[in-house]
Amino acid sequence: MLSPQTPETKPVKLSVRNMDFRYGEKKVLDGLSLDIHAERVTAIIGPSGCGKSTFLKCFNRIHEVSSAVKVSGDMQIDGVDIYRGGIDEVDLRRRVGMVFQKPNPFPKSIYENVAFGPRLFGMKDKATLDGIVEDALRKSALWDEVKDRLKESATGMSGGQQQRLCIARALAVNPEVLLMDEPCSALDPIATAKIEELIVELKENLTIVIVTHNMQQAARVSDYTAFFWLGKLIEMDLTERIFTTPRERMTEDYLTGRFG
Amino acid sequence: MPAAISYRPRRLSRVTDRVMRLALWGLALAFIAVLAVFVGAILKQGWPVLNLGFLTRMPETLDAGGGIKPEIFNSLYLVALSLAISLPIGLGAGIYMAEYAGQGRILRFLRLCIETLAATPSIVLALFGMIVFVQMMGWSFSIRSGAVTLALLNIPVITRVTEVSLLGVPRELKEASYGLGATRLQTILKVALPYAATGILTGLVLTAGRAFGESAILVFTAGTNTSQTFPDFRLTVPGETLSVHLWYVTSDGTLPDAREIAAGTAAVMIVVLLVLNLSVRLLDRFIRRRTR
Numbered sequence: 261m262l263s264p265q266t267p268e269t270k271p272v273k274l275s276v277r278n279m280d281f282r283y284g285e286k287k288v289l290d291g292l293s294l295d296i297h298a299e300r301v302t303a304i305i306g307p308s309g310c311g312k313s314t315f316l317k318c319f320n321r322i323h324e325v326s327s328a329v330k331v332s333g334d335m336q337i338d339g340v341d342i343y344r345g346g347i348d349e350v351d352l353r354r355r356v357g358m359v360f361q362k363p364n365p366f367p368k369s370i371y372e373n374v375a376f377g378p379r380l381f382g383m384k385d386k387a388t389l390d391g392i393v394e395d396a397l398r399k400s401a402l403w404d405e406v407k408d409r410l411k412e413s414a415t416g417m418s419g420g421q422q423q424r425l426c427i428a429r430a431l432a433v434n435p436e437v438l439l440m441d442e443p444c445s446a447l448d449p450i451a452t453a454k455i456e457e458l459i460v461e462l463k464e465n466l467t468i469v470i471v472t473h474n475m476q477q478a479a480r481v482s483d484y485t486a487f488f489w490l491g492k493l494i495e496m497d498l499t500e501r502i503f504t505t506p507r508e509r510m511t512e513d514y515l516t517g518r519f520g
Numbered sequence: 521m522p523a524a525i526s527y528r529p530r531r532l533s534r535v536t537d538r539v540m541r542l543a544l545w546g547l548a549l550a551f552i553a554v555l556a557v558f559v560g561a562i563l564k565q566g567w568p569v570l571n572l573g574f575l576t577r578m579p580e581t582l583d584a585g586g587g588i589k590p591e592i593f594n595s596l597y598l599v600a601l602s603l604a605i606s607l608p609i610g611l612g613a614g615i616y617m618a619e620y621a622g623q624g625r626i627l628r629f630l631r632l633c634i635e636t637l638a639a640t641p642s643i644v645l646a647l648f649g650m651i652v653f654v655q656m657m658g659w660s661f662s663i664r665s666g667a668v669t670l671a672l673l674n675i676p677v678i679t680r681v682t683e684v685s686l687l688g689v690p691r692e693l694k695e696a697s698y699g700l701g702a703t704r705l706q707t708i709l710k711v712a713l714p715y716a717a718t719g720i721l722t723g724l725v726l727t728a729g730r731a732f733g734e735s736a737i738l739v740f741t742a743g744t745n746t747s748q749t750f751p752d753f754r755l756t757v758p759g760e761t762l763s764v765h766l767w768y769v770t771s772d773g774t775l776p777d778a779r780e781i782a783a784g785t786a787a788v789m790i791v792v793l794l795v796l797n798l799s800v801r802l803l804d805r806f807i808r809r810r811t812r
Contacts, residue, residue, distance in 0.1 A: 353699055
């Protein structure tokens, strides 16, 4: 984990400036500005309904699929604006993968789940696909558990396995960023620990943004923590500093359980 | 703090629960009994008539001992043709309504039209088909007039079933697909349709069954005669189906064995529908195992 003594060496991957998000008339996110560094884990914490998940979904524009939304201000990936920089949203979603709150494997075989993404982009060669599937499953620490039953349905797996499969599925298309929306909220402590371990391993060459309700989880896995409250960013800093010496009174109150 | 309210178990709710369960069970049993009597009566009357000769002979117009070979063929042929026309249209319209149309006045109007069309009495469609295809287009009483008019009966049902099945696809699955960089079309083809397949299939069988048993439409468009060659795949010849034959022999009255022919025809229809439903049940189970 990054400590206050060592300077940040990783470049900014995602940058947000004065970002507002409107859902109909309602302003859900208000004047957000923050930077997310490559190959770091950034946790977003805050009480329910503070806009954490919404914020996460703005990075790959997945909310556009189901509803008309309005994002103003700047959101950039590698210096290119996500909304106005001429980025194709389909390509964006390939680069910015997502793991959802509830494990959502396709009702297909384990193999087909992981191969789904690569196939979308025309990957047909069986040997290459096999390699991609194995690689993704190894990265998500699932390979040893499932290598003998790749043809079996993914819906028969345990919740924790399903969630790791969803991570493998996301990894298979080689994303640069992985967004995780409370990935452990439906899992038991053992499965949660496995996912957390995984997160720390994956940041080697991936930018990870994770929304969590679990303070300990944020403290364990993240390098940076951002605290949201009612659609506003109250404070963002190194996780270590947020949890030991927060600048804002509100952050401290929330972390110590005085509200939220 | 107000005083704690003590909740006692209510005997009445438990009794009601039991009574309701018994009542529903009884209703289901009564329904099955009616069905059994009904099917039993048809099969019992039809059984003596059913033999290879009945199934493989051409029908007679004046003498006893006619068969229903071409009628069986025409029934299946017409159902297949009408589905071939209505499936692409209904499927396409259903996909459009569920995935592309969005929410709005136009969609509501469209849905109203489709529901109205689905509820249109078949005799109305029959007369429409006769005026438009048989007379105006000059197709006369023929397989093609029948197939096209029958398709009008099928389209709204298939459209609606497709739409409802697609709307039942969990949002999480679609999000997962979009999240991996799938386009809308890819998501529909690779995730939504496979998931909705069993629902659509069930609707398709109901449609096929309805088309198979339809008589009014075909009396006025496909006619009450049949080609003398067998099997006759031409679209321009008249094609009397089983249900039309059943109606015709009993109402025309020139056949001495009309009662027997009718009973046998009805039995054949019941058996075909039974086989159709069973095979689809099996197919459905197969698909479900692979896609759920």
